[in-house]
Amino acid sequence: MSGDDRQNEEDRQSELAREHKERQAKRAAAQTAKSRRNTFIGAGVAVVVVAGGIFAATTLVNREPSKVSAESTPSASASASTLPSVTPPAKTGPVTCTYKRETGVPNKFVGLPGKKPNMKLKKMTIVTNRGTVVIDLMTDAAPCSVNSLSFLAKKKFYNNMKCHRLVTPDVSGVHMLQCGDPLAKADGKNPTDGQGTAGYVFGDENSDISLSKGVVFMTQAGDAMGQNNSQFAISLSDENNQIGSGYNVVGVVSEGMDMLEGLATSGKDLLLNDADITGDGGTTAPKKPVIIKTITFK
Template sequence: MSGDDDRKSELAREHKERQEKRAAEETSKTRRNTFIGAGVAVVVVAGGIFAATTLVNKDPEPAAAAASASPSASASPSLPTPSSSPAKKGPVTCTYKRDDSVPNKFVGLPGKKPNMKLKKMTIVTNRGTVGVDLMTDAAPCSVNSLSFLAKKKFYDNMKCHRLVTPDVSGVHLLQCGDPQAKADGKNPTDGQGTAGYIYGDENMDLPLVKGVVFMTQPGDAAGHNNSQFAISLSDENTQIGQGYNVVGIVSEGMDMLLGLAKSGQDLIVNPNDITGDGGTTVPKNPVIIKRITFS
């Protein structure tokens, strides 16, 4: 074989190696970012541009670095408890700001003084009941918002608009709280609706292990918590890192939640969902919130 032929073979081999490396990097990146939406989906509507309310990987690199730096980091983290986060010192005042930039169902603003005695949230659905032990001391304004909306019957007869399973996007969770959602696999704007106000971040340092209940907000938009919340159904969800308001831990109904969809075969894929890929699924047998109560 001539020198030219040798050089051509070498260049072809290097080209193939670069292609394989790029493909591997893209696969890794997609798996990391495909949580609920592939990022912040920017949507043009009458009156302006807004970011779809989705849960995304805010900062995957630090989480990945921590996992590689410490052998123990790869082990399943322990389940937090209501006392896992420090209580806020002194009197608590919550601030809620009206936000009409996305589709919403406005029923008023919560009061500024939260009820610090609330210990449990009960979500009654058509598929079963979920009990949540609250972290009110660490997330008083989040709990106050949820309680206010529950009293206003905001969540009554609402369909949970997104269920993600590991075989679809590498994570496992149920997301609810969009008053506009149809959860039929057809509505392109599922996941954008809110209660028409936003509020700040709190209790954001806990891993999203199985059983954690947390508020969702647009990616890269700190302090934009709203009516939407999610329930983590797998320890693998820790791959997206921290940075979401954790409000409590599931204490009842986890078996029911894990049985909502055993695989992607139990889901309806919405190809028109503008929030991106990965999280554009709903259960074929819908999850409908009948009511939410606090005690």
């Protein structure tokens, strides 16, 4: 083999090695993203999938997804930190919501919401033992999610409920508060925390918005679809943008963000549960309980 041939062969092998390394890096990045998404929700949701597969529950007519802008400035009543703001979506056509009874998980059933949502609801106020949170709703884009939350609030489903999951970046790589399990003990020990629901599920909507700080969204198990229930979460950091979209976004916090960010600054403020990170059961709970007193809509 001539010198030129040897050089060409070495160059070809070098190129092949480089391409192989790039493919490995891409596979590793994809696996990390999938792992982070599963860790993000973790054990803090219902883990049993409805028999018969995915249930597409919501019918929307001519709905354009709304957008969240991270560039806008919050109102004077919001936290000093910059929060995303709600951009009104295009007008929608008639909306019909469908909710399907689900008995395969621990639940507290108080009935099924009506099929016709109240499209005039603009704000959701959560009064807790730690302070009050006001959420500007995206009802036009997520009518069936807002309808479900409003129905359960009227039934006093959330009254005196402990928020069962609080995680910080040093524990799980993300920062969020999760609530809505009516059976949760929020002690960091109970292996079934995060599995409880209102006993029904409904479909996906408004699921193309990144989960930046202040975004409020419905939670469902890892890679599930159409399994939304009573549980919701509040994103407490822009780090959650790495998860991407895929969850029903119902609105954005307009008041109370400072209080929420102060609930935990590190794992030292939490009742740690390793099973939460692996998705094997139980949740990482706040050492100082976060208890919902009431939720109201207007």
